[in-house]
Amino acid sequence: MGLDDTAGLERLSSVELVCRARDGNRQALDHLFARYLPVLRRWATGRLPFWARDLVDTDDMIQDTLVRTFRSVEAFVPRHDGAFAAYLRQVLDNRIRDEVRNATRRPRGDEISESRAGSEVSPLEAAIGGEALRRYEGALGRLSEDDRALVLSRIELGLGFAEVARATNKPTADAARMAVRRALVRLATEMDHE
Amino acid sequence: MSDRREDPESLAGRVAEGLPVDWEEAIRSAPDERERRIVRHLRLVESLGRVYRGAESKSEAREDTLDATTTLNPVAGLSDPLPPIGTWAQLELREKLGEGGFGEVYRAWDRRLDREVALKLLKTEESKNHSVASQVVEEGRLLAKLHHPNVVAVFGAEVHDGRVGLWMEFIRGRSLEQVLSEHGPFGAREATLIGIDLCRALAAVHGGGVVHRDVKGQNVMREEGGRIVLMDFGAGLDVSGREHTAQMHISGTPLYMAQETIRGEPATRQSDIYSLGVLLYRLVTGSHPVEATSWSELRDKHSRGETRLLRDVRSDLPEAFVKVVERATAWNPSERFGTAGQMEQALTRALGVEASTPTIAKPARPRPVVVFGVAGLLAAAIVVGLFVVPALTRRTGSATGTYAVEAALYRNGADSGARERLEPGALLALQDHLTLEFKASVPLHVYVIDEDDNGHSYALFPLPGLEPRNPLAPGTTHVLPGSRDGAEQSWLVDSPGGREHLLVLASPTRLIEFEAEMNNLARAGQSAVPIPETTIARLRGIGGLADSPAASDGKPAERLFEMAKKIAARSEVVKGIWVRTIELENPRPKLRGRP
Numbered sequence: 001m002g003l004d005d006t007a008g009l010e011r012l013s014s015v016e017l018v019c020r021a022r023d024g025n026r027q028a029l030d031h032l033f034a035r036y037l038p039v040l041r042r043w044a045t046g047r048l049p050f051w052a053r054d055l056v057d058t059d060d061m062i063q064d065t066l067v068r069t070f071r072s073v074e075a076f077v078p079r080h081d082g083a084f085a086a087y088l089r090q091v092l093d094n095r096i097r098d099e100v101r102n103a104t105r106r107p108r109g110d111e112i113s114e115s116r117a118g119s120e121v122s123p124l125e126a127a128i129g130g131e132a133l134r135r136y137e138g139a140l141g142r143l144s145e146d147d148r149a150l151v152l153s154r155i156e157l158g159l160g161f162a163e164v165a166r167a168t169n170k171p172t173a174d175a176a177r178m179a180v181r182r183a184l185v186r187l188a189t190e191m192d193h194e
Numbered sequence: 195m196s197d198r199r200e201d202p203e204s205l206a207g208r209v210a211e212g213l214p215v216d217w218e219e220a221i222r223s224a225p226d227e228r229e230r231r232i233v234r235h236l237r238l239v240e241s242l243g244r245v246y247r248g249a250e251s252k253s254e255a256r257e258d259t260l261d262a263t264t265t266l267n268p269v270a271g272l273s274d275p276l277p278p279i280g281t282w283a284q285l286e287l288r289e290k291l292g293e294g295g296f297g298e299v300y301r302a303w304d305r306r307l308d309r310e311v312a313l314k315l316l317k318t319e320e321s322k323n324h325s326v327a328s329q330v331v332e333e334g335r336l337l338a339k340l341h342h343p344n345v346v347a348v349f350g351a352e353v354h355d356g357r358v359g360l361w362m363e364f365i366r367g368r369s370l371e372q373v374l375s376e377h378g379p380f381g382a383r384e385a386t387l388i389g390i391d392l393c394r395a396l397a398a399v400h401g402g403g404v405v406h407r408d409v410k411g412q413n414v415m416r417e418e419g420g421r422i423v424l425m426d427f428g429a430g431l432d433v434s435g436r437e438h439t440a441q442m443h444i445s446g447t448p449l450y451m452a453q454e455t456i457r458g459e460p461a462t463r464q465s466d467i468y469s470l471g472v473l474l475y476r477l478v479t480g481s482h483p484v485e486a487t488s489w490s491e492l493r494d495k496h497s498r499g500e501t502r503l504l505r506d507v508r509s510d511l512p513e514a515f516v517k518v519v520e521r522a523t524a525w526n527p528s529e530r531f532g533t534a535g536q537m538e539q540a541l542t543r544a545l546g547v548e549a550s551t552p553t554i555a556k557p558a559r560p561r562p563v564v565v566f567g568v569a570g571l572l573a574a575a576i577v578v579g580l581f582v583v584p585a586l587t588r589r590t591g592s593a594t595g596t597y598a599v600e601a602a603l604y605r606n607g608a609d610s611g612a613r614e615r616l617e618p619g620a621l622l623a624l625q626d627h628l629t630l631e632f633k634a635s636v637p638l639h640v641y642v643i644d645e646d647d648n649g650h651s652y653a654l655f656p657l658p659g660l661e662p663r664n665p666l667a668p669g670t671t672h673v674l675p676g677s678r679d680g681a682e683q684s685w686l687v688d689s690p691g692g693r694e695h696l697l698v699l700a701s702p703t704r705l706i707e708f709e710a711e712m713n714n715l716a717r718a719g720q721s722a723v724p725i726p727e728t729t730i731a732r733l734r735g736i737g738g739l740a741d742s743p744a745a746s747d748g749k750p751a752e753r754l755f756e757m758a759k760k761i762a763a764r765s766e767v768v769k770g771i772w773v774r775t776i777e778l779e780n781p782r783p784k785l786r787g788r789p
Contacts (some may be wrong), residue, residue, distance in 0.1 A: 133236075135235075136238065149240075156240060180210040181206045181207045184210060184239060185203050191235040191238070192231050
């Protein structure tokens with residue numbers, strides 16, 4: 001790959017980058033990692049129970065998840081990068097659940113049960129409670145694909161409005177700002193239906 | 195906050211922007227129950243986003259912040275008996291603890307995370323000073339990334355209602371200055387131990403890119419249970435920003451300041467080290483190396499190098515301790531310790547314990563079970579299991595939080611490469627090679643000792659000349675006793691001892707006194723017993739140790755076991771020390787003839 005290609009990759013959507021990565025373009029793969037690793041790391045930090053995080057290398061898990069997803073993404077044709085990010089989030093969430101299940105099968109000492117029980121929760125559950133988290137997840141799942149991508153991009157992944165706009169095909173950052181705002185109201189309304 | 199009612203879309207906009215919301219007011223002013231619920235849902239989403247944003251800044255070093263109190267601290271879930279006297283952001287202010295030129299300090303309750311915190315609120319006028327406000331917030335964020343048991347855990351810093359606030363772990367205990375005024379000067383040993391903890395704290399602070407700027411007795415807490423905690427970074431900022439330019443009466447802090455800082459140069463690691471030296475000086479004397487009652491007098495004395503030498507004030511103190519303090523308080527920054535770690539090493543030496551590779555202090559006599567290394571390989575093993583340990587006090591929250599330990603003892607087939615995990619009570623045999631696999635989620639100081647029914651005892655880890663050394667790096671499975679020149683070593687059972695009692699102890703902090711006791715033990719690899727040629731061939735890696743005589747009367751280990759028990763009993767609540775004993779059968783008749 002030449003330098004011109006590298007510069008051009010910055011402007012490509014994630015979906016296009018995935019296609020190139022599947023064709024063997026290493027730089028496209030690197031770009032995907034650079035684009036998603038930080039946000040997914042941050043996201044996973046909130047999701048992994050503290051004790052499981054001790055046993056699982058978060059970065060390894062995320063990288064492995066990304067590679068697997070990129071390889072099998074033919075079956076998924078997202079409308080935009082925001083939907084792709086939501087897809088990645090779901091895959092990673094499944095992976096975390098698997099890791100947690102595996103970790104709980106490992107042997108442990110008797111006297112740790114009390115402390116272990118206390119650390120079963122993720123930071124999110126600790127902060128807002130398991131019930132509230134399930135309510136949120138349920139409502140999020142019932143939102144439209146666009147609204148879900150908006151909420152995830154801004155609230156969970158912490159993207160700036162310009163990035164949200166790019167990820168969700170909004171013309172401007174202000175348009176993305178308004179869209180997120182309305183999506184949040186719809187999310188809160190949906191949470192009330194739980 | 196404004197009294198103007200905000201509808202859900204407006205609130206959603208603030209959530210989207212990451213702006214603060216007065217949720218109590220928003221809920222109160224909602225026109226009906228349904229909208230109140232919607233507002234609460236938005237609040238929940240805002241909390242969720244905050245956790246993700248918090249994870250961004252804390253993921254590297256402060257992952258225990260939520261865990262320490264919300265999951266391990268039973269007290270945290272209880273409602274505070276005192277009614278709130280006000281609110282700031284998500285904090286209910288319970289009690290004013292102090293007030294100074296910079297603002298106030300409160301004991302507060304974090305409603306979102308259900309934990310007690312200490313909140314430092316800058317005064318409104320200070321908060322309006324954009325430079326100071328942004329500095330405090332920025333430094334608070336840096337500190338929130340720090341993770342060290344001797345540094346107060348900072349949970350966050352932000353501007354709310356026009357005031358800058360920094361909230362942190364609430365420590366129950368007394369400042370060193372209070373202890374000093376109540377009980378008089380400290381002894382050299384106690385001051386040294388405190389100094390070692392503070393050196394570690396400073397090393398962590400400096401490693402995080404922060405200079406404390408205000409190390410002094412009032413800013414170091416001795417928590418109930420004994421933990422030494424460095425506090426009060428915000429005050430340091432305040433002081434460094436103003437006091438050294440003012441002509442004012444000296445209130446205490448300037449007496450800890452290095453001459454270059456007093457002259458207006460920026461605070462540095464070396465100026466922190468100077469302040470720590472002054473603190474140690476003060477702990478053992480009740481005074482400061484440079485005493486003055488005004489800035490001009492202080493500057494003059496510094497410029498003339500008028501320092502009261504510690505040896506002149508306390509001629510009874512150990513020379514090694516005096517030298518450490520004098521070097522730390524040297525006038526020229528370049529003559530001070532280059533790093534806090536170097537100062538810690540010097541203090542440790544002053545205590546009579548070598549830093550990472552304790553020396554063998556006593557000659558040994560023949561021992562029934564000796565363990566030492568074999569090149570090449572194979573793990574053998576026993577095991578101890580998987581443990582997760584609550585690390586620090588329930589009463590105050592934790593700077594260390596939960597950590598996980600996996601430890602397993604193995605028997606390695608010397609020639610076959612076979613590897614067997616040993617359970618407690620397993621039968622040992624002569625020539626068994628043992629290794630301990632140890633993995634933890636945080637850096638830990640690990641100690642392994644062995645005692646048999648004959649009263650003979652041995653230090654099995656750490657061993658001089660072997661890698662790894664303490665503290666063991668987290669996230670890696672270490673095979674102990676370690677390796678030398680790349681060749682893995684193992685402990686060798688070279689004689690029957692009845693029953694072997696292995697003690698494995700791990701601590702987030704170094705156990706200086708325990709190490710000192712360990713120095714009285716014979717060490718694995720030392721033996722006056724002739725070693726079979728075949729074994730020697732496999733032991734080339736630590737052959738030098740085999741020549742050293744070793745002696746043990748059994749008493750040191752008994753002390754160590756007792757000490758470990760006490761530490762363990764205490765640690766469940768205070769120190770987060772992990773202790774396990776493993777008993778293995780090593781009877782005389784059954785050992786013979788085992789391959």
